[in-house]
Amino acid sequence: MHRLLPLFVAFFAALSGLSARAADEKPLVVSTNTIAHDLVQQVAGDFVRAQCLLPAGSDPHGYEPKPADIRHVARADLVVVNGLGFESWIAKLVANSGFKGPVVTLAAGITPLTGACTADHDHAHHHHGDIDPHAWQDVRNVIRYVENLRLALVALLPEHTAALNTRAAAYTAELNAVHDHVTKTLSALPEDRRKLVTSHDALAYLGHAYGLTIVPIAGLSTEQEPNARQLAQLIRRIRAEKVPAVFIESTSNPKLARLLADEAGVVVPPSLYTDSVGPAGSPVDTYLGMMRHNADTIAAALR
Ligand SMILES: [Zn+2]
Numbered sequence: 001m002h003r004l005l006p007l008f009v010a011f012f013a014a015l016s017g018l019s020a021r022a023a024d025e026k027p028l029v030v031s032t033n034t035i036a037h038d039l040v041q042q043v044a045g046d047f048v049r050a051q052c053l054l055p056a057g058s059d060p061h062g063y064e065p066k067p068a069d070i071r072h073v074a075r076a077d078l079v080v081v082n083g084l085g086f087e088s089w090i091a092k093l094v095a096n097s098g099f100k101g102p103v104v105t106l107a108a109g110i111t112p113l114t115g116a117c118t119a120d121h122d123h124a125h126h127h128h129g130d131i132d133p134h135a136w137q138d139v140r141n142v143i144r145y146v147e148n149l150r151l152a153l154v155a156l157l158p159e160h161t162a163a164l165n166t167r168a169a170a171y172t173a174e175l176n177a178v179h180d181h182v183t184k185t186l187s188a189l190p191e192d193r194r195k196l197v198t199s200h201d202a203l204a205y206l207g208h209a210y211g212l213t214i215v216p217i218a219g220l221s222t223e224q225e226p227n228a229r230q231l232a233q234l235i236r237r238i239r240a241e242k243v244p245a246v247f248i249e250s251t252s253n254p255k256l257a258r259l260l261a262d263e264a265g266v267v268v269p270p271s272l273y274t275d276s277v278g279p280a281g282s283p284v285d286t287y288l289g290m291m292r293h294n295a296d297t298i299a300a301a302l303r
Contacts, residue, residue: 027077027156032087033060034277035136036080036106036145038287042171043146044153047160048078056285059251060086060275061221065093073097078156080149083107086133104152106145107135113204115220130220134202134274138209139179139291143172178288182295186210193302195243197234197260199252200224202274212298215243217260222252222275231260238264245301251275269301 029048031037037052044050053069054060073079074097081087083105094103115130135141150168154161186194187210194212196203201216217234218224226234238246238260246261248254250271261268272294278284284293 028072028075029078029080029153029156030072030076031080032090033082033275035275035287035290036082038277038285039106039142039145039149039171040080042286043149043164043168044157045167047157047164048153051076054276056277056279057250058276059222062223063087063089065089069093070097073099077101078152079103080152081105082133082136084112084131084133084135102152102155104148106148107133107141108148110135110141110144113208115201115204132201132204132220134220135205136287137203137205137274139175139182140209141205142287143175143179146172146175174288178291182206182210182291185295185299186212189299189302193244195241196247196298196302197238197243197245197257198247198272198274199249199254199257200274202249203272206294210295217246217256218252225256231256231263234260235263238266245269247272247298247301249274250278267301269297272297 026047026049029040029044029050031040031050031052033054034052034056037050040048040050051072053065053072054063070093073093076099078101079090079094079099081090081103084107112135113132115132136145146168150164153164157164195215196207196212197215197217199216200218200222201214201220203212203214203216206212207214215234215237217226217231237243243264243266245267246257246264248257248268248271250273252274254268254271258268273284273290274294277286277290282289284290
């Protein structure tokens, strides 16, 4: 009778859809955004069941958790977040779910950038010194993300420590290769062409790490929008500084950027992927693919 018990537990868990994890079941790792989810898949592979609360292509800023998200977090064995305030909604979601397990903050230990004031903004919506959460736009920060993730996975699956270490090391080698590619691609641009006008302020880390001046149309969150006077100033700046393109992002509304590009008479290159990976099966469905695409798209438009 005793050796049949796990079978019964698994059977009833499957029936009800409510599982306390059976001994032979893989742990569930729930991520709050698609980039974190990709890192989990790269490092943990088949050792876990990986689940992401947000679908690819959705805007993580101002995300409103759904009832299903509470159930997913309640069942998780590990929750993975970016941190730096990117998921303003996660603390409440974790509390509501009753989840008492480990939450790993990928950005723990990195040196964050703070938002700069880019124009004479409407200060009602602009916060000087806000921490910029988009740290993954510097590939070297993601090497730290992977180390934080590796430690959390090893704690979750100590029996697979060696394999997890090997996978993390192999993926870190790929991160280093992409860091070199982005560095090489963007440093090939002439100095006076390294100005990037884009939808929202998601690329400060990219600019800081790889030598671009970032001119965001909106603030650190996609929810902060400029007024008409600020837009007029931006158009004048694009013309005066002969900026050749205005970029759009897959997770931001492109309306303002397109309007700006039209007014300034410059092109709108293919979307950059800033806050989410792209659709499954596309070349941008991983973090590495997204960073390669962004560097190549920026270089092609600004050269
Ligand atoms: Zn963002």
